[in-house]
Amino acid sequence: MTNSPAALEHGDLGLDVAECTAARIDLVVGDPELMARVAEGGSFGGEYSRPAAQAMFNRHSGPAVEDLRDKTQVIEVAPRSWLVRLPIVNSAVFETDDGLVVCDTAMAPGGPALLEAIRSVSASPIHTIVYSHGHVDHAYGTWALLEDEATIAAGGPRIVAHRGVVDRFDYYLRLRGSLARYMNQPPHHLPTSRDDLVWPTETFDERLVLTVGGEEVHLVHHPAETDDQCYAWFPDRRALYSADYYQGFLPNLGNGKRTQRGTDDWVLAMREMADLGPLSLFPGHGEPITDPELIRSEFHLLADALEHIIDHVVDGLNRRLRKDLIVDTLDWPERFADHPTLAIRYVTPGDIARMVIKRWTGWWDDIPSHWSPAPLVDQAATIVDLAGGLGPLVDRAHSLVDVDVAQACHLADWAWYADPHHPDVQQLVVDAYTARVMDPASNTQEILVYLDQAAAARALQLRTAGHTDP
Structure with a gap:
């Protein structure tokens, strides 16, 4: 396991809360559609403030x-x-x-x-x-x-x-x-x-x-x-x-x-x-x-939906499926998918399946190398070498943003863990994760994660532009 200075530096960028907050504001002020997207699900069924x-x-x-x-x-x-x-x-x-x-x-x-x-x-x-x-x-x-x-x-x-x-x-x-x-x-x-x-x-x-x-x-x-x-x-x-x-x-x-x-x-x-x-x-x-029958039907519908996910997870665990495959093979019947009070705003059925898995198993994700993994910065360096350098990796990620934004973000992560101080990497992370925020498939909780990552990259850009020390 590596504890090189580079690994430690890349693991702790020294960004403080004020820098990250300023970067978030910079991102959303510069793109009103981004702010509107973030606010879409933030009201929890009420008016947003x-x-x-x-x-x-x-x-x-x-x-x-x-x-x-x-x-x-x-x-x-x-x-x-x-x-x-x-x-x-x-x-x-x-x-x-x-x-x-x-x-x-x-x-x-x-x-x-x-x-x-x-x-x-x-x-x-x-x-x-x-x-x-x-x-x-x-x-x-x-x-x-x-x-x-x-x-x-x-x-x-x-x-x-x-x-x-x-x-x-x-x-x-x-x-x-x-x-x-x-x-x-x-x-x-x-x-x-x-x-x-x-x-x-x-x-x-x-x-x-x-x-x-x-x-x-x-x-x-x-x-x-x-x-x-x-x-x-x-x-x-x-x-x-x-x-x-x-x-x-x-x-x-x-x-x-x-x-x-x-x-x-x-x-x-x-x-x-x-x-x-x-x-x-x-x-x-x-x-x-105030409709008693509606209350009853709504409660049983939600119970049925949650039970459907729980039963799928239990069956998958008992069949010894790898955890990611349990999530990926979850079906979501039309009676749930089309019902307005089961609308996906904050989490997906797959996210709920992950919480059920967590309820019954340990932290290991069933991937052998992840039990005692190499540091992410070392993994990222290997991926960059396989890609032929940071430039080809960044270019490939950019080419995927409009085609497969999830894959683009995976590549952006590897570039980020390899060299978060590289300006091309910082811009890639901003572009990939703001695109992920705008993706209609993204829900509120993941949107906040993606915005935080884009803001971290933007904070480093602002630090460089302002010539400020960490």
Whole structure:
């Protein structure tokens, strides 16, 4: 294994967050179509807010706070029951005789907009806050609700969540740099201490029944979008807050930047919620549904789709297929492919298959040489030699951009790992990966990966143009 100076230099380009951010801005400002493409899927079933998407952890971001205030809407779904639709995410509010039950509190800059929305429909104090899970867009706006005068006068709310939310908050503190990278957020926005988070005051394991104003609220945990997720069932109203189990599109189960997500448990949760027979659905993302039969059919359809992928993966593993072949041989029946609420926005069925594989196997991808591989820079040097030098490799990659952009990006990677400081390589990476962003087959999560890589190359170009030191 090589640890040459070149290998170390190429593995760490010394690009800081400010340089990469400036490069991303340079790319999208120079190509408005690129910005429009990036924004296409970033709304998660709601209206898009660019300031909020760039400051999800930052309660002090004025532009994000104001944009969320301007774009937040309140929908009365049933008597004394509202869905607050902020950009990107929803919150559900239920009024009882003892006060309000609020399911999820939006992202950090969304807290003021959520409180204003609540006060536009009810003067009751906030009695209970439920975190359906610990993601930033669902559990970080609580700080603003705690400043509400009526709620303070009533003694403040209890905050209830699955016990895994506590672990998640600890993990967010421990891995803040990694999270900032994989969530495309400025590192200084991430929480730095326990005081930056509003922690649950009460936790549970599998199921918990609360009583608020004489009404029962059932909280039920099944790992899915996260390992700490739960749904909230109001049996007297037959109202369901489904959190992120149902998203109105093919769910974000196959996210390659996230830890393990629920697979079989997600299917179980969908069928269990369908059997409850809800009259009204309050989803964590997207529009409410008040047609009981539609709710039931949608839940079973999603369960069927996920089960189809899971069964294919299990069969492939048992037949000892190589992992990439399991993904490549996955079929996607028309009843799923043509259904609008299974639209591919964030991940593909193949991405979900990869997450299922991860659930049941180790990190090895079944390729023998990948168990203890040579360093990528050494592999890249060999590929460049086989191609006859960087020039022929770059030329071949450029020739493929409009023909087979996926293959063009593979070649761009080898050129990049071989010599990221070569100007022709930098331009190739920008061209190949911006083309990959614009490819209609690319979904939101992969688009962000491709934009990051193009931005890294553009950052080196800008550094050279400005004659700045690393």
